[in-house]
Amino acid sequence: MCGRYRRTTSEEELARVYHIPIPKQPDLPISYNIAPSQKVLTIRLNPQSRVRSLDALQWGLIPYWAKDPKVGYRTINARAETIDKAPSFREAFAKRRCLIPADGFYEWRKTAKPKLPFAIAMKDGRPFTFAGLWENWKDPESGEWLRTCTIITGEPNELVAQIHPRMPVILPEEHHAAWLEETDDGNLKELLIPYPADQMRMWEISPRVNTPKNDDPSLWEPFHSEATQTKTDALELLRE
DNA sequence: CCAGACGTTGTT
DNA sequence: GTCTGG
């Protein structure tokens, strides 16, 4: 699902676009290939000060009651369909929601052999935000606090459905304020729907993206594998 | 009662 | 096959 994405918009620019004052900044580097377990840039709302902030959280949510932080390896995504029931996510869904800025994400078409990676982004190239949840977890051994997050996934739109049965939930700006509140008006689950396909584009990219060690702008370049050069159905994928 | 799970993906 | 690391 959503296990890899790109964020090359600076923190300064994101702060401007999403109305975030920046007394302090996480100073996370931009990346063309962000992977689970890494620290990722998030937007949260301080319920006391009513101010939005940019924060670095580790990707892979660890519930506060977990005994072992390794559960974070399996909680990089939360299913929208069950997010209000799943023990690992329901409390975070009720009280600890966040936004995760990106300007593209990657999905693999696995019905082909070998699997083929694709990039998905907005047609206008602007950044957007995934719907996310966050948690604090205290390491019982060291007493250290770990701050973690997860990206919510749901049904794909018609564009992404061509290659993959799931996609991350992207929230339009009109819903940011409600999502970031500490309270739930009871309708938040209704926001977790596929982002309109007509505003997005998708293209095949090089399998160099497969390893997060490769982290450079060339990952964004269109690429045509032998499989897509020879298979009619794959070529149709690339048509608008 | 205690023990054990608590998650997602995709399955050509 | 399953888990860890990035």
Place this chain on the structure above:
DNA sequence: CCAGACGTTGTT
């Protein structure tokens, strides 16, 4: 998400 490891003993 994918890639890569997956083990033990005993310690210059």
Place this chain on the structure above:
DNA sequence: GTCTGG
């Protein structure tokens, strides 16, 4: 922490 299974 809370729920399910035995």
